[in-house]
Amino acid sequence: MVGLRGIVSTLWPRAGNRSDIALLIKRGGRISRLPVQPCWRAAYSSDATSARQGVATSPKEVEINGKKYATDPWFNVSSTVLSLTSRKLHLQKDHPVAITRKIIESVFPPPTYKYYNEFDPVVSTYENFDSLCFPPDHPGRARSDTYYINKDTLLRTHTSAHEAELFRAGASGGYLISADVYRRDEVDRSHYPVFHQMEGARVWDRNKVPNGDLAAAIFQDLDRLPKHNMTVEDPNPPFHPDRNPLQVEHHTPEEAAAVAAHLKRSLELMVNEIFSRAKAAAAFATAANNGTSPVEPTEPLRVRWVEAYFPFTSPSWELEVFYQGDWLEVLGCGVSKQELHIIAGVPSQIGWAFGIGLERIAMLLFQIPDIRLFWSRDERFLSQFRGVEDNLARMRPFVPFSKHPACYKDVSFWLKGTSAAGGGGSGKGAVDWHGNDLMEVVRDAAGDCVEDVRLVDEFVHPKTGRRSMCYRINYRSLERTLTNAETNEMHDRVVRGLVERLGVEIR
Numbered sequence: 022m023v024g025l026r027g028i029v030s031t032l033w034p035r036a037g038n039r040s041d042i043a044l045l046i047k048r049g050g051r052i053s054r055l056p057v058q059p060c061w062r063a064a065y066s067s068d069a070t071s072a073r074q075g076v077a078t079s080p081k082e083v084e085i086n087g088k089k090y091a092t093d094p095w096f097n098v099s100s101t102v103l104s105l106t107s108r109k110l111h112l113q114k115d116h117p118v119a120i121t122r123k124i125i126e127s128v129f130p131p132p133t134y135k136y137y138n139e140f141d142p143v144v145s146t147y148e149n150f151d152s153l154c155f156p157p158d159h160p161g162r163a164r165s166d167t168y169y170i171n172k173d174t175l176l177r178t179h180t181s182a183h184e185a186e187l188f189r190a191g192a193s194g195g196y197l198i199s200a201d202v203y204r205r206d207e208v209d210r211s212h213y214p215v216f217h218q219m220e221g222a223r224v225w226d227r228n229k230v231p232n233g234d235l236a237a238a239i240f241q242d243l244d245r246l247p248k249h250n251m252t253v254e255d256p257n258p259p260f261h262p263d264r265n266p267l268q269v270e271h272h273t274p275e276e277a278a279a280v281a282a283h284l285k286r287s288l289e290l291m292v293n294e295i296f297s298r299a300k301a302a303a304a305f306a307t308a309a310n311n312g313t314s315p316v317e318p319t320e321p322l323r324v325r326w327v328e329a330y331f332p333f334t335s336p337s338w339e340l341e342v343f344y345q346g347d348w349l350e351v352l353g354c355g356v357s358k359q360e361l362h363i364i365a366g367v368p369s370q371i372g373w374a375f376g377i378g379l380e381r382i383a384m385l386l387f388q389i390p391d392i393r394l395f396w397s398r399d400e401r402f403l404s405q406f407r408g409v410e411d412n413l414a415r416m417r418p419f420v421p422f423s424k425h426p427a428c429y430k431d432v433s434f435w436l437k438g439t440s441a442a443g444g445g446g447s448g449k450g451a452v453d454w455h456g457n458d459l460m461e462v463v464r465d466a467a468g469d470c471v472e473d474v475r476l477v478d479e480f481v482h483p484k485t486g487r488r489s490m491c492y493r494i495n496y497r498s499l500e501r502t503l504t505n506a507e508t509n510e511m512h513d514r515v516v517r518g519l520v521e522r523l524g525v526e527i528r
């Protein structure tokens with residue numbers, strides 16, 4: 022779904038080699054783990070609070086980064102996810118997420134752009150959704166998709182949650198935010214319940230430009246930006262009345278076209294920087310393997326603009342990059358809805374905004390095959406990036422440590438009989454089953470020892486109308502070979518969690 026679940030989370034690689042990484046980046050999903058597991062997660066879980074094995078706990082209040090929050094029946098954050106709120110990988114020196122942030126920051130320099138990297142992950146539903154014009158029934162608000170502390174408070178699902186407050190601060194110019202964001206999702210090698218995003222915006226004030234001529238001022242700023250030699254496909258007009266409308270009541274066509282042009286060049290420069298660095302790092306590694314000197318790739322990078330939809334921008338786009346034979350979606354952006362500036366008390370401002378997922382980019386930059394690796398405290402992972410943040414020329418692709426065997430186990434069950442999903446309910450659409458709830462149980466019970474979870478079979482009993490599902494859980498540690506006994510133990514915990522938390526009946 023474009024808008025909230027889009028872009029910044031859904032694009033990840035599938036396995037260890039390069040083309041696999043591009044492929045993974047095209048998929049969707051996410052993970053978690055049991056902190057007390059004697060597993061991958063245990064190697065770096067010193068800050069994890071202990072979860073009762075596979076069973077949800079509903080504390081009266083929770084503490085996040087030193088602040089206490091009262092919970093209510095909306096609370097749905099597992100202790101494993103809570104334990105990650107203090108990690109802030111984007112600020113951890115030489116972490117690939119932090120290196121990626123630095124590369125992006127280098128394209129948006131001060132004093133025009135100010136950096137905000139310390140915003141707290143706990144925000145209000147107003148900040149995360151309402152302030153950005155998300156309709157009340159937007160699916161992104163569902164408890165199956167979003168981690169709520171209580172009805173009015175949640176773990177931000179995107180960095181756009183801070184747009185309104187920065188617009189309210191009113192300074193013209195621009196900003197970059199980097200932060201951890203949280204989404205309930207599937208379990209696979211490209212999705213994790215916590216990941217990092219970067220948000221950027223640039224605004225101009227019509228009262229502060231010469232002769233009030235906004236478009237001219239913006240085009241002048243565009244002229245000052247560097248050029249690049251990427252091949253850019255941009256087949257659509259800057260706006261389209263049905264597909265990608267101009268905000269007619271607020272912007273002239275010239276103003277919107279100027280903002281769009283500045284936005285597009287700025288983001289093309291960013292993507293050019295990222296992918297040039299990825300290519301250079303890969304060329305170094307290949308040369309080192311062959312004992313030759315690195316050759317910079319000559320073929321120019323290809324990118325394309327695709328029309329998109331976000332509740333808080335119009336017109337909107339996604340930028341895709343042609344990488345290893347496929348088009349990869351790398352970011353979402355658009356001309357900010359004027360309502361945001363008006364509500365923020367700065368109606369004379371106009372501008373653009375974008376959002377980008379850092380893990381996705383870091384996976385491409387460093388050829389990191391599994392998103393779980395970012396949370397590793399294993400020296401075999403971390404040592405590979407030492408010294409890179411201060412000297413980006415030292416960037417090299419990640420060299421995976423040996424791949425450990427996988428062991429999959431299936432779990433089949435009947436859904437709770439009382440719901441329509443379980444076959445026992447009446448009204449159409451009264452389905453109360455959501456796959457993300459199962460994913461969460463798996464994360465809590467087996468942590469980072471699960472590589473992915475897939476629905477392999479589903480049917481409705483012709484007589485009883487009950488619905489049966491079969492999921493395949495693929496157990497594989499990134500750091501060592503799991504014993505049969507511990508895999509069985511984890512699987513038992515998953516099964517128990519499904520029964521106790523989701524009320525399913527094991528078949």
Ligand code: PHE
Pocket residue numbers: 024025026027028029178179180181220331334353354355374375376377
């Ligand atoms: N917040 C959007 C997302 O997470 C991305 C975005 C940011 C789109 C800013 C437009 C402008 O998908």
